[in-house]
Amino acid sequence: MPSDHQAEGLPSSESSSDHELEKQLRDQWIENTGTWIQKDQAVRTGFLDAWMLGALGDVEGRRVLDIGCGEGRFCRLLAGLGAEITGIDLTEGLVERARALSEGVGTYLAGNAHDLAGVDDESFDLAVSYIVMVDLFNYQEAIRSAFRVLKPGGRFIVCNIHPMRMAKVNGWIRQGNRKLFYAVDDYTLEGPRREEISWTGKAFTSMHRTLSSYITAFLESGFVLEGLQEPTPSAAQLAEHPTFDDEYRVPNFIIYELRKP
Numbered sequence: 001m002p003s004d005h006q007a008e009g010l011p012s013s014e015s016s017s018d019h020e021l022e023k024q025l026r027d028q029w030i031e032n033t034g035t036w037i038q039k040d041q042a043v044r045t046g047f048l049d050a051w052m053l054g055a056l057g058d059v060e061g062r063r064v065l066d067i068g069c070g071e072g073r074f075c076r077l078l079a080g081l082g083a084e085i086t087g088i089d090l091t092e093g094l095v096e097r098a099r100a101l102s103e104g105v106g107t108y109l110a111g112n113a114h115d116l117a118g119v120d121d122e123s124f125d126l127a128v129s130y131i132v133m134v135d136l137f138n139y140q141e142a143i144r145s146a147f148r149v150l151k152p153g154g155r156f157i158v159c160n161i162h163p164m165r166m167a168k169v170n171g172w173i174r175q176g177n178r179k180l181f182y183a184v185d186d187y188t189l190e191g192p193r194r195e196e197i198s199w200t201g202k203a204f205t206s207m208h209r210t211l212s213s214y215i216t217a218f219l220e221s222g223f224v225l226e227g228l229q230e231p232t233p234s235a236a237q238l239a240e241h242p243t244f245d246d247e248y249r250v251p252n253f254i255i256y257e258l259r260k261p
């Protein structure tokens with residue numbers, strides 16, 4: 001299953017205060033900076049990038065903000081397609097790495113998706129959030145900030161872990177090696193899910209919210225929902241990465257295509 005947030009373990013303690021949870025969400029990225037930089041990104045390069053580029057459309061000459069850009073891989077890809085790119089990320093080590101790899105192309109800022117402090121109002125044609133919403137403590141504030149920095153008519157493309165897959169950790173019900181079905185449970189119980197994920201080999205916290213909560217937050221911020229994708233691999237992608245076949249059974253990812261009127 002090609003998930004960054006492969007579910008294992010149990011929902012984390014509900015006793016954590018909001019402050020502790022926000023700190024945990026931030027600190028785990030600092031702790032795993034080096035591992036993320038080394039991580040194989042085949043799910044993106046071999047599958048999701050094509051969907052994201054399709055949703056973004058022509059980026060040439062467009063001012064694009066990648067919110068939660070990590071070490072800047074997607075920024076570099078967009079810059080190569082002619083975008084005027086700015087990446088912003090909370091994890092300073094990842095921002096430093098993005099700058100080091102940028103070869104002078106693009107701007108990289110250390111900052112929080114929640115407020116996008118320092119990013120001017122109505123200054124971008126496109127904003128991207130590439131599997132970042134599950135890492136955010138306050139997704140509504142982040143969506144409002146993305147709305148603020150987009151020009152009228154600007155578009156916000158959000159790829160996230162599918163809410164069906166975030167609801168229950170370790171959801172595959174198996175018989176021996178065979179995956180029978182993916183169980184969805186505690187779907188309306190929003191909040192942190194603590195799971196051991198493959199790329200860290202350790203427990204990691206991600207946030208679950210329902211589909212209706214995300215869509216309500218987008219609409220209440222003022223966005224128009226123009227498209228909704230549940231990506232599946234092409235035949236060629238599947239031939240190259242046979243383990244992506246899970247995506248035909250239960251999608252791991254969802255892409256929201258939004259426009260600021």
Ligand SMILES: C[S@@+](CC[C@H](N)C(=O)[O-])C[C@H]1O[C@@H](n2cnc3c(N)ncnc32)[C@H](O)[C@@H]1O
Pocket residue numbers: 004025026029044067068069070071073074088089090091094111112113114129130131132135136137
């Ligand atoms: C799963 S990674 C995705 C990185 C990049 N978008 C990609 O697709 O390669 C999530 C990223 O979100 C960043 N992040 C987490 N919380 C954030 C916040 N509050 N503000 C900005 N970035 C944040 C992390 O530092 C990390 O780089």
